[in-house]
Amino acid sequence: MKKIIAYSFNLLFLVTFLASCLGDLDTMPLDNNQLVSDQVYKTKDGYTGVLAKCYSSLILTGQQGGDGGNGDLEGANEGYSGYVRLLFYLQEMSTDNFLMPSSSNGLRKCLNLQWDASNASVVTWTYQRLYMSIAYCNELLRECTEGKLQDRGLWEEMKDEYIGYRAEARFIRAYCYSMLCDLFGSVPYVDEHTGVKEIPVQYTRKQIFEYAESELLAVENELKAPGENEYGRIDRVADWFLLARMYLNAESWIHENKYQEAYTYAKKVVTDGHWLPTIVKSSWRITKPARRSSGGWCRTDSVPKVQPEQTST
Secondary structure (H helix, E strand, O other), rough: OOOHHHHHHHOOOOOHHHHHHHHHOOOOOOOOOOOHHHHHOOOHHHHHHHHHHHHHHHOOOOOOOOOOOEOOOOOOOOOOOOOHEEEEEOOOOOOOOOOOOHHHHHHHHHHHHOOOOHHHHHHHHHHHHHHHHHHHHHHHHHOOOOOHHHHHOOOOHOOOOOHHHHHHHHHHHHHHHHHHHOOOOOOEEEOOOOOOOOOEEEEEHHHHHHHHHHHHHHHOOOOOOOOOOOOOOOHHHHHHHHHHHHHHHHHHHHHOHHHHHHHHHHHHHHHHHOOOOOOHHHEEOOOOOOOOOOOOOOOHHHOOOOOOOOOOO
């Protein structure tokens, strides 16, 4: 009898001790600046903030701006590692449009298309920032679903907007993949269904191109109509513009002639009229390119004036 009482006491002690330990671990961070998903996604503003991060990851370098010391990329120089700046280094610096007096970060070697350890960070940071933006978009897409919005009591508030949030995140992700296709070719593929411990699948350049293209085509009608979104946010014109850019470069990237598609979507951008000022529209016209070129724009003072209906399709 004494043994039964002793065993019962020990069992009660273990159950109480373990339960209290598990309960102690079930806490929120004491630092209010350390947000977790339960806090972020409990309001519509939280979802809007994550979508804003998807956008800002391509412009800002961290949480404080400038060289604030709280950068998104560990070890990266915030002054040099902004995505737009890196894109300029990789795509414009080596052209005849630019001269580089500075030799810091190997930039003068970028000017002459020379690559070594001195400018490797320019390439590395570009790669990292694009995949970081993809990760933010994947995060939003995992959390911004009908089921999770209902579970969090936000469905009624967000049911008319969540499709648009998802479409904008998918566009930004497609943009990042299009730039990876442009700059790196064959790269790993990850989406919102890729597990944390799962090794990404390596896609060919053509697969990356086709994935980005399919995403842009899929979200075209889910994005807001031209001019109907908030200033600075994506609408269908951005979708058409990116498709036109991809098709214009398809022959170089995947060895397929898609100039007709490039013409179709570039013409949609021009004829819509929301984002092209009148002065620009009167000075430039869209042409159907017959060969690989650096862009789809031609000056009207350098080519004969041709009305769209006179251009063959």
